[in-house]
Amino acid sequence: MYINATGYYIPTARIDNAHYTAITGLTDEWIVKRTGIHTRSRAGEGENQNTMAIEAVENALPSLPYDIKDVDLIVGAAYAVYDTVGTVGHIIQQKFDISDAKVVYATSACSSFVNGLEIVEGYFAMGKAKKALIICSEHNSYYSNEKDEKAGHLWGDAAVAFFVSAEPCAPGEPQIEAIYTAGLGNVSKGPQGVTLRPKEDGINMPFGKDVFIHACKYMINALDKAASAAAGLESKDIDTIICHQANLRIVANVAHQLELPMERFAYNIDTLGNTGSAGAPLVFAQQRDSFAPGSRVGLTVFGGGYSCGAFVIKMPEA
Numbered sequence: 001m002y003i004n005a006t007g008y009y010i011p012t013a014r015i016d017n018a019h020y021t022a023i024t025g026l027t028d029e030w031i032v033k034r035t036g037i038h039t040r041s042r043a044g045e046g047e048n049q050n051t052m053a054i055e056a057v058e059n060a061l062p063s064l065p066y067d068i069k070d071v072d073l074i075v076g077a078a079y080a081v082y083d084t085v086g087t088v089g090h091i092i093q094q095k096f097d098i099s100d101a102k103v104v105y106a107t108s109a110c111s112s113f114v115n116g117l118e119i120v121e122g123y124f125a126m127g128k129a130k131k132a133l134i135i136c137s138e139h140n141s142y143y144s145n146e147k148d149e150k151a152g153h154l155w156g157d158a159a160v161a162f163f164v165s166a167e168p169c170a171p172g173e174p175q176i177e178a179i180y181t182a183g184l185g186n187v188s189k190g191p192q193g194v195t196l197r198p199k200e201d202g203i204n205m206p207f208g209k210d211v212f213i214h215a216c217k218y219m220i221n222a223l224d225k226a227a228s229a230a231a232g233l234e235s236k237d238i239d240t241i242i243c244h245q246a247n248l249r250i251v252a253n254v255a256h257q258l259e260l261p262m263e264r265f266a267y268n269i270d271t272l273g274n275t276g277s278a279g280a281p282l283v284f285a286q287q288r289d290s291f292a293p294g295s296r297v298g299l300t301v302f303g304g305g306y307s308c309g310a311f312v313i314k315m316p317e318a
Contacts (some may be wrong), residue, residue, distance in 0.1 A: 001120070001121060001124060001164050001165065001166060001175070001176040002164060002165050002166075002167065002168045002169065002173040002174070002175055002176070003162060003163070003164055003173055003174040003175075003176065003313070004064060004065055004066070004131075004163040004164060004165050004169050004170065004173060005060040005061070005063045005064040005065070005162075005163040006060055006063075006160070006161065006162050006163070006281075006284070006285040006288060007056045007057055007058065007059030007060025007061070007160070007161045007285065008056050008059055008158065008159065008160045008161070008282050008285040008286060009052045009053075009055035009056040009059060009137075009158065009159045009160075010041050010158045010272065010282075011041050011042055011043045011044055011047060011052070011157050011158070012044070013041065013042040013043075013044055014039040014040070014041060014042070014271070015039060015040050015041075015042045015273075016028075016038065016039050017031045017032065017037070017038065017039075017153070019146075020146065020152065020153040023146050023147060023152075024146075024147060024148075024149045024152065024153070026149060026153060031153055034247075034249065035153070035154060035247050035248060035249065035269075036247065036248020036249060036251075036269055036270050037153070037154065037248070037269060037270060037273050037274075038270050038271060039270075039271050039272075039273070040153075040154070040155060040156035040271075040272060040273025040274075041156040041157050041158055041271075041272045041273065041275065042141055042156070042157055043139055043141055043142070043157040047139075047157075048082045048139050048142065049078065049080060049081060049082035049088055049137045049138070049139045049142075049159075050082050050083075050088055050091045050137070052137045052139065052157065052158065052159035053076075053088045053091065053092060053135045053137035053159045053161070054091070054092065054095055055159065056135065056137065056159040056160055056161040057092060057095075057096070057133070057135065057161045059161070060161050060162075060163060064163055065169045065170035066131065066169055068096050068098060068133075069096070069097065069098055069099065070131050071098050071101055071131050071132065071133045071163070072100065072101050072102065072129045072130060072131055072132070073101055073102045073103075073104075073120060073123050073128075073129035073131070073132040073133070074089040074092055074093055074098065074101050074102070074103045074104075074132070074133050074134075074135070075089060075103075075104055075105075075106060075116040075117075075119055075120055075132060075133070075134045075135070076088040076089035076092075076103075076104070076105040076106070076116070076134075076135050076136075076137075077105070077106045077107070077112040077113045077115065077116025077117075077134055077135070077136045077277060078107065078112050078113075078135075078136050078137055078138050078276065078277055078278065079107045079108075079109055079110070079112055079138070079196060079276060079277065079303075080137075080138045080139045080140050080142060080143055080196070080203075080276060081105075081107070082139065082142070084105075087103070087105040088105070088135055088137055089103040089104065089105060089135065090103055092133065092135060102123070102128070102129065104119065106119055108181075108183070108303055108305065108307045108309075109194060109277070109303025109304045109305040109306075109307055110244050110246065110276055110277045110279070110301055110302060110303035110304065110307075111181060111277065111301050111302070111303035111305075111307040111308060111309040112136065112276075112277035112303070113134065113136040113160075113277045113278065113280070113281050113301070114179065114181055114277075114299070114301055114309030114310065114311060115181050115307070115309060116134045116136070117134055117162075117164070117176070117179055117311060118179045118181050118309070120132040120134055120164055121176075121179055124166040129166075130165060130166050130167070131163070131164075131165045131166075131169075132163070132164050132165070133161060133162070133163050133164075134161070134162045134164065135159070135160075135161050136159065136160050136161075136276075136277050136278040136281060137158075137159035137160075137278065138157060138158060138159070138275055138276035138277060138278045139157050140155035140156060140157055140203065140273075140274070140275070140276055141155060141156075141157050143196055143198060143202040143203045144202055144203045145201055145202045145203070145204070148201075148202075148204065150204075150205055150206065150208055151203065151204060151205035151208070154205075154246075154247075154273060154274040155203065155273055155274055155275075155276075156272040156273030156274060156275040157275065158272060158275040158278050158279075158282055159278060160278045160281045160282045160285050162281065162285075164176065171316075172316040173316060174288075174297075174313050174314065174315050174316060175313065175314045175316075176311055176312070176313055177229075177230035177231065177296075177311075177312045177313070177314050178226045178227075178229035178230035178311060178312050179226065179309070179310075179311040180222050180225040180226040180229065180309060180310050180311070181222075181307070181308070181309035181310075182218075182222065182307065182308050182309070183305075183306075183307050184214070184218060184305070184306035184307055184308060185305060185306060185307075187214060187218075187306050188210055188213075188214055188306070189207045189210045189211075189306075190305065190306050191305055191306075192206070192207065193205070193206075193207050193210055193211050193214075193304045193305065193306055194211060194303075194304020194305065195304070205304065211246075211302075211304060211306075212247065212249070212250060212253075214302065214306060215244065215246060215247075215250050215302035216250055216253045216254055216257065218302050218306070218308040219243055219244065219250075219254055219300040219301065219302050219308060219310070220235055220254060220257060220258065220300070221308065222300050222301075222302075222308040222309055222310035223235040223238065223241065223298050223300040223310040223312075225310065226298065226300070226310040226311055226312045227296075227298060227310075227312055229312075230296070230312040230314070231296070231312075233296075235258055235298065235300075236258045236259065236260060237296075238296050238297070238298035238312065239264070239291075239292065239295035239296050239297065240264060240265070240266055240291055240295065240296075240297045240298070241254070241258075241260070241264060241265050241266075241297075241298050241299075241300065242265070242266050242267070242280045242283045242284055242297065242298070242299045242300070243265065243267070243280065243300055243301070244279055244280055244300070244301035244302050244303075245267060245268060245269040245272070245274060245275060245279030245280060245282075245283065246269070246274050246279070246302070247269070247274070248267065248269050248270060251265050251267055251269075266283050266284075266287050266297075267283060268282065268283050268286060277301070277303065279301075280299045280300070280301050281299065283299075284297060284299060284313070291315045292315065293315060293316060293317050293318035294314075294315060294316070294317045294318070295314075295315050296312055296313065296314055296315070297312070297313045297315065298310060298311075298312050298313075299311055299312075299313070
């Protein structure tokens with residue numbers, strides 16, 4: 001599969017740690033030491049999952065090498081939904097008047113984007129689609145409880161859009177070499193590790209240590225499998241690694257286990273917070289032009305529930 005264009009939208013508002021000191025008493029030093037987060041992005045009045053998704057798609061259009069109406073598959077992939085009936089995919093289809101496209105929604109916590117990408121891969125393999133748009137828009141602040149001392153200070157809002165095709169559509173397109181996903185609901189805390197129950201108490205992470213331990217383990221495992229399928233490689237052979245943007249300490253732990261310097265890892269959690277399943281692909285979209293020609297970029301994620309996934313991108317040669 002080939003990446004034809006990427007786009008993203010990040011709300012302009014930034015919420016600093018002092019905001020949470022006033023609410024929960026957690027200090028800037030405490031939050032930074034445990035999460036690496038200094039600020040987080042926050043959707044403004046009138047913004048939601050749908051509006052951010054539209055902005056992300058608009059951001060991608062100038063570099064799209066074909067008419068958006070040529071898209072024959074739209075996949076919405078996220079967990080912080082605005083509407084579970086008229087999904088974000090349907091909103092995009094309506095906004096851009098994309099006729100006859102299949103529209104589906106995929107959710108697997110913070111692995112949602114990678115699962116959505118694997119759905120695209122399946123449609124392509126069956127010959128049921130040739131050009132797809134995958135949209136991941138996470139409005140975490142719509143659900144988060146800022147009074148929650150364990151996780152209320154983690155969440156950021158953002159959206160990312162990838163246009164992908166079964167065959168190349170223009171010279172110099174990055175290639176998705178391999179995708180791997182796995183459900184881990186039977187591992188440790190599983191579905192109790194992270195919850196989002198809108199009618200109860202929003203997003204909760206009651207077992208942060210358990211999430212941390214399994215995220216570090218399974219992100220490496222998932223990337224190993226994707227790297228092996230891509231080119232017979234291991235995680236440590238990937239030129240740039242983008243981990244799920246849940247916690248900078250998780251990224252540092254993965255780096256430590258792989259015996260790699262932090263310079264080999266790209267991230268944005270320090271300024272944007274945990275933007276859910278949008279986080280890792282958002283880093284790629286933001287930093288796409290900085291990756292060396294011919295290099296490989298590995299994105300690896302872990303989702304509450306539990307789940308994991310990874311994919312490897314080969315950047316075009318110079």
